[in-house]
Amino acid sequence: MIRFGCCLNMNAAGQPKIGAEAIPLAAKLGFDYIELPLAQVMELPPDAFRDLVGKIRSGGLPLEACNNFFPAGIRLTGEDANPAAALEYAGAAAERAAAMGAAIIVLGSSGAKNIPPGFPHDRAREQFKGLLVKLQALVEPLGITVTLEPLNTKESNFITTAAEALALVRELSLDHIKLLVDYYHLRMENEDPAVIREAGEDLRHIHIASREGRLFPRPGDGENYALFFGLLKAAGYQGRVSVEAFSKDLQADGPAALSLLRPLAN
Numbered sequence: 001m002i003r004f005g006c007c008l009n010m011n012a013a014g015q016p017k018i019g020a021e022a023i024p025l026a027a028k029l030g031f032d033y034i035e036l037p038l039a040q041v042m043e044l045p046p047d048a049f050r051d052l053v054g055k056i057r058s059g060g061l062p063l064e065a066c067n068n069f070f071p072a073g074i075r076l077t078g079e080d081a082n083p084a085a086a087l088e089y090a091g092a093a094a095e096r097a098a099a100m101g102a103a104i105i106v107l108g109s110s111g112a113k114n115i116p117p118g119f120p121h122d123r124a125r126e127q128f129k130g131l132l133v134k135l136q137a138l139v140e141p142l143g144i145t146v147t148l149e150p151l152n153t154k155e156s157n158f159i160t161t162a163a164e165a166l167a168l169v170r171e172l173s174l175d176h177i178k179l180l181v182d183y184y185h186l187r188m189e190n191e192d193p194a195v196i197r198e199a200g201e202d203l204r205h206i207h208i209a210s211r212e213g214r215l216f217p218r219p220g221d222g223e224n225y226a227l228f229f230g231l232l233k234a235a236g237y238q239g240r241v242s243v244e245a246f247s248k249d250l251q252a253d254g255p256a257a258l259s260l261l262r263p264l265a266n
Contacts, residue, residue, distance in 0.1 A: 002237070002265040003032040004258055007067055007207070007244040009040060016040035020052055022250065023059030027252035033244045034061050037068035038093050038105060049096065056100055059243035065104035065205060065242060066097045068148070076131055077124035077158065079116070086112075086131060093137050098118025098142040104205050104240065105139065106180055108149035108158040124158060130174060136174045147180035147205040162186060162195045169202050178204035181226055182244070186213035196231040203237055208261070209245035216245045216253035217260055229264035241265070 006026045008019025018040050026034055034056075044052060050137050056063050074089055075081045095106050107113075115124040135146050148165040159165050169179050179202050185195060188211060196203065208228075210221045217225055241261070247253040 002232070002244065003064075004261060004265075005035050005064060005242040006031045006254065007035045008035075009037040009068070010244055011247050011250055015179075016181060017058055018044075018052070020055045020059075023061055023117050025250060026254070027060030029251065030258050031061060031243075031254065032058075033064040033240065034064055035065040035106075035244070036100070038066040038097055039068040039071040039097055039109075039183050041066070041100070042071070042089070042093050051163055053099060063100045063102055064105065065240060066100070066102045066241075067106040067149075067207075067244065068109065069105050069107045070109040070112035074112050076109070076113040076138040076202050077115050077127050078119045079158050080216045082153050083127075083131060083134070087134055087138070090135055091147075094139050094142055094144060096146060103144060103173045105144055105146050106149050106205065106207075107135075107146050108156075108180075108182075108200060110151050113158055114156055115158050121158075125168075126159075129168070132168075132172055132174065132177050138177050140176045145176045145178055145204055147178050149180040149182055149187055149207070150170050150189075151182075154188065155185075160185075161189055161191050162183040163191070163200070165197065166199050178202050180207065182207035183223075183225075184209040184211060184244070187223070191226060193231055197226070197234040197238075200235050203232075203235055204239055206232070206239065206241040207239070207244040208241055209243065214246055215245075216243055216247050216257040217261055218253070225261060226264055229261070232265070
């Protein structure tokens with residue numbers, strides 16, 4: 001059964017933009033779980049992190065996924081890539097994700113993985129592949145899966161289609177390195193959504209927002225969500241769908257999105 005979550009960082013107040021203050025509201029609005037940004041969580045000192053874990057446990061919703069894996073300051077490709085620093089960070093971040101209850105960590109992280117000008121794409125891809133193999137060893141004992149998130153070409157120059165990400169996932173064939181499809185990025189790139197059906201069991205997480213404005217899905221916003229969820233059904237997908245979208249009125253937009261999307265998932 002598909003479950004619906006909310007990425008609270010998209011509308012967070014204060015710094016770092018985590019969104020924990022909205023956990024009780026998300027529970028009230030009818031979401032099944034929350035998703036919080038790992039790079040921003042990693043900015044918290046130990047005492048503040050313990051407070052965050054307490055807020056999650058008392059907030060009425062489980063945390064089941066984390067987006068924003070790597071901060072831009074940790075380079076994953078290029079001459080300045082530092083695999084040792086990346087893995088040290090990733091190990092600590094995965095431990096925090098596990099402590100919060102996450103089963104999924106999303107790896108989009110354009111600032112960290114974008115290929116520097118003039119650096120060969122093939123070399124960057126090999127660097128990234130090597131990192132993913134080592135990430136598998138870090139997250140497997142924690143029961144966490146890292147999902148590769150293709151980003152649109154306005155945000156990234158590396159892994160910008162679901163087909164590209166799926167090819168990498170299948171080339172590596174690792175149990176804890178899988179695919180995320182983000183409806184917004186898919187639409188921004190005008191990618192054929194049939195890739196969802198092709199992905200099958202390699203598809204492990206979904207993000208969703210409208211193409212126009214990256215807003216909460218709503219009737220009449222010009223999107224074909226029925227087609228998207230039909231393809232998820234064809235792929236046998238029974239995982240999580242996180243709304244990763246902006247809102248000026250979460251109390252109205254959250255229930256409206258759920259009322260639209262839940263029947264499509266049945």
